[in-house]
Amino acid sequence: MERVAGYRIVALLGEGGMGRVHLARTASGRLAAVKTVHEHLATDPLFRERFRRETLAARAVAGPFTAAVLDAGPDAVRPWLATEFCAGPTLTEAAGALGPLGAGPLAGLGAALAEALASIHRAGLVHRDLKPSNVVLTRGGPKVLDFGIARRAADETLTGTGEVIGSPGFIAPELLTADDEPSPAADVFALAALLARMATGRPPFGSGPAHQVLYRTVRGEADLDGSPTREWRAFLASCLTGDPAGRPTVADVLDWCAERSPADTWWERDPVAGLVRDHENGVAALVADAADGSRDDADAPADTDEADEADDAHESGAPEGGAGVGPAPVDAVPAPSPSRTDGARPPTDAVPYRARPVAAPRDAVPYDGEPGRGPARRRLLAFGGAALLTGGGLLGGAALLRRTEKNDPTGGRGASPAPRTRWARGRLLWTRTVGDLGPAGRVLRHGSALLITDAAAVTALDAATGAVRWRHPARGVTAVRPLGNQVHLLLSGLLFAPELLTLDARRGHLRWSALPDRPANAQTSPAPDGQSAFFTVDGGTTVLVSYASDASLWAKRSLGDRPWRAYGFDSRTGRTLWFHEGTRAAVTGIDAAGGRLAVGLRLPARNGAPGEEPLFVLRTTGATPRPEPEIPGGAPYPHAHPGASGIRYYARDSRVVAIDLAARRTLWRRTLEGGSPTVTPTATDGVVHAATADGVTALDARSGRVRWSRTDVWRLTSDDGGGIGDGPPLVADGAVYATGPEPGHEAKSGEGAFWGVHALDALRERRLWSVPVEGDGPSLAAAGGGLLHVCAGGTVQTFTGPEPA
Template sequence: MDQVGGYRLVALLGEGGMGRVHLGRAASGRLVAVKTVREHLAADPLFRERFRREAAAARSVAGPFTAAVLDADPEAVRPWLATEFCTGPTLTGAVSALGPPAPGELAALGAALAEAVAAVHAAGLVHRDLKPSNVVVTRDGPMVIDFGIARAAAEESLTGSGEIVGSPGFIAPELLTGAGEPGPAVDVFALGALLAYAATGHPPFGTGPVHQVLYRTTHGVPDLGGVPAGGPDAAYGWRELLGACLSREPGDRPTVAEVLSTCAGWTDGDPWWEREAMTGLIRRREEEIAALVAEAPPGTPSNTPDVPDESGVSEESDEAPAPGAADVTTTRAVAGAKSGTAVSGGRGADRRRFLRWGGAALAGAAAAGTVAWLASLTGNGDADGAESGASASPGPYARGRVLWTRDTGGARPLRHGGALYLVGTGALTRLDARSGAVVWSHRTDDITEAVPGPELVHVLRVSPYVGASVTTLDAANGAVRWSAETVRRNPRRPPELLGFGSDDMGDGTEGAFSVAAGVLCLVTYSSYATAWHRRTAPGATWRAYGYDARTGDALWFHQGGKAGVVGMHQAGGRIAVATARTSFSADGEENGEPLAVLRAADGTPERAIPGGSRRPEAHPGSRGVHHYAARGRLSAVDLATRRTLWSREPDGEADDVTITPAAVAGLVHSGTYDTLSALDAKTGRTRWSVTGVGPPEDGVPLVSGGLVYGVGRAPEGEETPDGRPAWGVHARNAATGALVWAAETGPATAVVTGPDPADSGEDADGESAESGGREGTAGAGLVHVSVDGVLSTFAAPEVRA
């Protein structure tokens, strides 16, 4: 199909169950988005009638913040609709890239969107699907797109009355319960949810499975944490306004005119879309569209491959994450990815040439805006408004190239500088990171942990028969430097505890250790995790042994209380030992046992912090901020004061959420099984979030060299049968979430990179700290991925500016 209704088709942007969307060109040179519908819908008289009525009404929508419907032909063999083509990121992409706007900027956004909704209502329509991915931020302001014409008509034709039209998290409760018809109050509710998302970076009814979001919408209260409480003189009242918009009862909501009037009175300074950061995003979108148009042969439609259908959502809704901030260059990326080559985006296209080609009447449209039109037509909309959708529509990215693979027998990979270690229960093996060749292997039973340094590698062994012991190896050749095989013979133990005297309750069969500032601390204990453990080791205490990390000389001994050990942390000349006498309390929270703090130099107890065992890193001697994921919430804690700086619910499911403990470049990264997010380290606000990708199975996203690594679905949108993102490893720009690199590996259990020597986790004495360099930058240029006992090594990607 070369032409539709006088519009020459330039590029196929995508297709789905409802139809196709093309980039089209009018005779005047103006670029438009042309929607065509499927034959089976065109054959339905009810669909055509509804399409006819709503297309006619939509053409009368006139407002500075609505994308105009330019032309339509409901009587064509394949009905079609031509709309204004808007250049800029979606609101989802803008908030993800730049963070929430300031209160005054939010007010300008709210006033513009309220004016757009008022224009839709004045035409006798109700939008019914107002959400962040249906708002494109252009040079002229936010443009509300997609009045739901084709999609609503198709759904009504296919399903009959009573079907819910909208996106989870933005659908008014009366539509979910069947208690009301889609009137103007429906759009006020969606507008309130949209502005709450813009203000906080997350939707007010959370994310996750559709049925959970819908349940929270009808039975819960909106989460307005992070919404500004007031302006300079507490004059904004945002929480009150948005809370009213999100009222369950339609009659309790303000009118669109009232929202417009209120927001207009709160505006302050230049509008958000005229600020330099936003205009920069818009310029990049223009250049990407210019590249797409420049590649199309003159006079013919583009041979660009179709954008895959990204649905694959629960049966309660046919919504899936929209490609918020993604590029139209997806089509070229798909072609390159299928050939296994690195993909480039043609960013050098001449923007001025594009604007001349497109004509001065171009109202502007970004790839994201265009594909958002596709999403609404095909039913692939934004399910919750919190995701940037980068996983659904990738821009230019490189494909991973395997350098070598090795069967590890399930051993865990660990990097330190140029060394790669495999930590297995029966051996610790050092490999050359670049070749995979074995440098040395130390074979012994019951290895549970290893802490490498530049000269020494400390190995913890925990035997169910002998208990805990430490062996220290030469990092260069694997030779044993010293060992503490039998702690009962430690000369620092009191005389009454030496040997196997009757007064000795034993050291228990569990162990943990830490290394910092030249001191190695070994802790032995008995587990208190279950009733069986407590019965078999009644009254067992934990014991701490201090050793010189280089020589193995015994420095001190300390006997603690009757409890098991659940964590350790060593910093600032202190060793904190977290204990617990049970596993979990009735409310699912670890018991608030005291945190014992010892002086690392001599083992002297310094203090006990009540309830401190939940956060062993927070003790005297610690500095900075540590981030926690516990009991379904994320939080930031000042370690020196133990004060909680912020706390919030995660993006995605809360049950398995993890978070990077330390901030990198002002961001921390959290993940659930299928959501990866970047949060502002100071406020906890979401900076970007993508679905279809989560952390490796070992739990925490890996941040290295300006990238964050996770396990995701295929960038082209393929999905595993169980819905888990298990295709392979993604490397995403840590600041923006944009896909930089991907490798088809399968469900990775661990991803490690080579740290930069300047950030290798070494302490002042040259010994490795507990992190082992996990959070260093990818200075060695390698990425190691462990899947089902096989370790694959790839050349590390580079961050694009």
């Protein structure tokens, strides 16, 4: 049996951008989560120093509601860290079973988490990423995980200057605007956001693309409707104020919640107690399986320094002793499919993982047991460590054991048998670990390629196999648009001017790049360009529009009265074709068509009145662009201008609106129940697909009449909308893809309702196939060529329909 120092490895639980997480046992038999660092990071002296400092600081954290750091080896050949293993559901998982918490249970949770933060702060740390998925409910109560991205308040060398770490919806606004360094007040903000999520059943700053959530956070637009009492609403609002100095301290939060906490602890009762038992049983089964498979570990290496050579062979997936294979490779895990006939070959680095079958059973009725095994044995569908290593920091996000359970005829606690609803099961073709894509993450289909954008690069994968075609380093990517044989990238941010990159779509090499460069003879403002930008492509012209954001007071102060500017570039060579300078205004959207550029503007507010939102139109034919009459109030519809044609569909408030673009005329409006809808901008075979919190609806493109509607599934969005949330439903190849519970199981919308994805006939509603998805829910998705790609939990999973009978 493999060892890391004095810990016997039981099983590999998961992997992230910084290393692997193992379930392990001490010499005395105590379970622990052992994290080992990837080799390429272990050779980085700066990383080792940061690892050493953070482990030293994390070991000083002690409290009943924090996961204890047991030991660490920062100077080992492969650095490692051992923490207390916490078996139980995360708050994210428990929220689906609990529903919104009442005033008493909410106060009990708040007091426990405030005590945990107090323990962290006493060690001189700021957590910086408190959120529901970093809190585990155990037998002993909530446990706060993930001190790894925590930062010493007095140590400026642990992270880079201006580095922002946290999760959208929970990160404090002062960290987004760089107005302040991380402080305990930032953790108070995150705690209040977490409590608001548990109290109302929804994130206080909404869902959708990360940039929209962050924008609402900076603007202070917290949604606290549904708080248990007025008192709770006022308290949460005080903790979510944009001024760190105006928030209560952690001690204040602890006192306030403790006064209102009930005598009993709700996490010791069902349904949470049952979920905890489920997780504990899953861990026990995992340990038992490991014990059954272990024959003799007497010759196992004693520690990571001596085991480096053996570990390398083990991690490579090379067969040991001529029989079997090693652990699953994290790069690509193809599903067994001996009858595959599509001619696609798996990537050369793909090794079958026999211990983790991913092929769907051929019969159309899912079976939730394991024939031939004892009735008390449980099948683990997905599992992760108590604190996974990710690129976000030393410990990263929490992912716990999740499983299904066959009903136990011996009297043990088991789930009720699933209804035998007949449905076709899709097939998993391949998976590839990509890590946490973060707010900049994008997943796009372009021809036979799948484009993955993360914080460091754009990678093109073969869509059918997952093999890497090319990888182009690019940081700060805020928009990606593949078109023909080119892939256009926009790089922009608060620290540098926008830049356009154009890559060859087949090989990934750079064709040209362009920075905003005003002509020398242009009579323009001397102010530099703003750091925010949009871009679009119209035929042979690529258009870049830069502007100064008004998303925060800090942005206004730092960027000043900079005008918006538009640049036209030759799409083949990058040569500047034309330039135009506007006035001071924020840009809300652009479109280029028919020789015209339309720019949606939000003018500065005057005398407290809301700013006007005109649509500026610029004729771009010829060497010198010429302004045309503005369209008052046209900014919300930037595609409706004199150069446009066709019909486009918009979501406005609670309605879907059809607009004749050339005539700028509303054709019809349709109000949908369930809150603010999203809608596909164009029609598919005469149908437009919209989604609300209640489900997915198909509307007739000509009349707006409802063709069909389903309330048992929820939207799976394309990258055009930035991921799950505010984007339009994902429609491709005659199918609309949606998330939801297992067929035959009723569930309400929300985080706890996620089981997998469903392919529905885009025109006739019927279910084509369904398939479970591993992870906490998809965050990005793309489809094309009969394949569906879902990025969930840092892994891209590619599915297709069932094999023909």
